[in-house]
Amino acid sequence: MAFNILIVDDSPVMRKVINRTVNLSGIEVGNIVEAGNGKDGLEKLEENWVDLILTDINMPVMNGIQFIESLKTDEVMKSIPVIVISTEGRDTVVQQALSLGAADYITKPFQPEEIGQDILKILGYDVEE
Numbered sequence: 164m165a166f167n168i169l170i171v172d173d174s175p176v177m178r179k180v181i182n183r184t185v186n187l188s189g190i191e192v193g194n195i196v197e198a199g200n201g202k203d204g205l206e207k208l209e210e211n212w213v214d215l216i217l218t219d220i221n222m223p224v225m226n227g228i229q230f231i232e233s234l235k236t237d238e239v240m241k242s243i244p245v246i247v248i249s250t251e252g253r254d255t256v257v258q259q260a261l262s263l264g265a266a267d268y269i270t271k272p273f274q275p276e277e278i279g280q281d282i283l284k285i286l287g288y289d290v291e292e
């Protein structure tokens with residue numbers, strides 16, 4: 164089974180890095196959809212079903228917190244697991260994202276293995292700790 168993934172980040176370079184990390188993670192990757200901010204992400208989700216969302220926090224137009232908030236109020240989209248990947252590491256923001264329902268919060272700079280393991284775990288693969 165291949166997994167479709169949405170990557171939301173305002174930095175094209177970071178989207179590319181995350182895209183590559185996902186492809187090296189060991190999961191079978193289907194479609195990877197990219198968006199530049201939360202609003203763009205919500206629009207992409209109207210046309211593409213994804214199994215996992217990886218989102219940044221600090222973005223123009225709609226930030227990651229607002230994005231997660233919108234997702235979690237949607238009956239269908241609220242079931243999609245969300246992993247935050249961000250340079251924003253302030254405790255209040257991390258706690259806010261997690262209490263809104265983010266499955267995990269990874270701060271940049273990250274180790275590719277860290278993201279890979281996290282994705283596998285959240286998608287229900289057996290991961291050796």
Ligand SMILES: [Mg+2]
Nearest residue numbers: 173219221222
């Ligand atoms: Mg950003």
